[in-house]
Amino acid sequence: FVFDHHLPEEGAPLHSAVVNPHTCAPRSAPGENEAGRALCATGVLWAWAWKHSLLPRKRLAAMTDLVALATIADCMPLTPLNRALVRQGMDILSTTPRKGLARLFSRLGIARPGSALTEETLSMKVIPCINAAGRMDFADTAxxxxxxxxxxxxxVEMLISLNRKRQSLSLKISKEAELVLSGGVNVILGESWPVGVLSGVASRICGATGAPVALAAPVNGGIRGTLRVPEGADAVGVLSALSSKLEAWGGHKYAAGFSVSRENWDFVRRDLQQALSSMKVEETSVTAIAMAPEEISIESWKEACTLGPFGNGNPPPMFFLARKGRERMLPLGKDGKHIQIDAGGIRLLAFHGENEREALAGADGWVYRPRIDCWRGEERLQYVVDYAVV
Known part of the structure; x- marks a missing residue:
């Protein structure tokens, strides 16, 4: 069997060996099989094995750690089913991680087994290392x-080394792409770019700018690209309109990939640029609770975290701190990229804030979220800035 979770082309029948929850009910019946449609491919395989008792259920329950990693890695919506799978998987990762993951956690300086593991730690530290193998070399290492x-x-050492190379290369490509994008271009072909890192770069640029972006690179005589669009847009819909000129395409609502021949690239680039530059995206609203950081205790935040795991479809609670006029912008870290906002003894952390120093310094306030950090064996709360209110 082939297990997949991508949206199939409408009207195109799938092979009988393909297991895809999107084929279980027509798209005109969105309420049917909604939980299955939100699963990542690993989740589809796990659910199939559970339904048909391909393994003892006790053993399958012990494998939800893999489902949790894959669900968070693929930014799947945290529906009730996904939330339950991720919560159970994270409990396993926190208490009895697999031998290899325990070694990776240790090398990354992550909390010891038995300590709480967060979704952010997995998405920002662990998953990039696991993904780096397939992006930069061979997935066998992961x-x-x-x-x-x-x-x-x-x-484990190879994963960490590959991830460092990925980070360095991604930063270089980001700078090159952002320079071109600043001129109003949304579609870029990098002749020397490795295609494996482009999805991460495109996601970061789209998230930071709120603008749709398509990055592409040459592969085996053709061109392969990745498309990212902001919330409210439809990446699959964009590529569907170009399908006659594409060799292959597919993905999700906000993230998709495509392959095109060299001969058709100029046509695809033109039409894709037109579609992205004319894309109308409504600005999303942000809801936050007006509450100062010192009013949030670590005990109350742990209680709030029982509403998690947080992520796509289940965002964490966010809070608003109004500016009083006495705040100071201070450096954070050694590389000069980050800023901490000193608000009367409480410090808000603005990662990569140096690029937005003017907006942060002149803001009427800041939207932030707490997170638990472990320093020298002791838990403490940090306050991370997500938005400057201007």
Whole structure:
């Protein structure tokens, strides 16, 4: 069987060996099989195995750690089913992680087994290392870590090394792409770019600017690209309109990929640029509770976290701190990229805030979210800025 969770082309029948929850009910019946449609491919495989008792259910329950990693990695909406799977999987990751993951956690300086593991830690530290293998080299290295193979220590070191290379390369490509995008261009072909890192770069740029972006690179004589659009837009709909000129395409509402021949690239680039530059996206509203950081205790925040796991479809509670006029912008870290806002002894952390220093300094207030950090064995609350209110 082939297990997939992408939206199939409407009207195109799938092979009988393909298991895809989107084919279980017509799209005109959105309420049917909604939970299944929100699963990532790993979740589809797990649910199929559970439904047909392909393995003892006790053993399947112990494998929800893999489902949790995949669900968070693919930014799937945290519906009640996904939330339950991720919560159970994160409990396993926190208490009894697999041998290879335990080694990776240790090398990354993540909390020891038995300590709480957060969605943010997985998405910002662990998952990028696991994904780096397939992006920069061969996915076998990540599989070795997940399975706890005999050479697991060597594989863990390789993951960390590959992720550092990915970070460096992604930063270089981001700077090149942002320079072109600043001129009003939404579609870029990088002749020397490795295609494996483009999805992460495109996601970061789209998230930071709120603008749709398509990045592409040459692969095996053709061109492969990745498309990211902001909330309210439809990446699959954009590519569907260009399908006659594409060799392959697919994905999700906000993230999709495509392949095109060299001969058709100029036509695709023109039409894709026109579609993205004319895209009308409504600005999303942000809801926050007016509350000062010192009013939030670590105990109350832990209680709020029982509403999690947080992520796509289940955002964390956010809070608003109004400006009083005595706040100071201070450097954070050694590289000069980050800022901390000193608000009378309480400090808000603005990661990569140096690029937005003027907006942060002149803001009427800041929308922030608490997070639990572990320093020298002790838990403490940090306050991370998500928005400057101007």
């Amino acid at each position: 599989v070795n870590v997940l399975l706890g193979s005999p050479n697991v220590d060597e594989s």
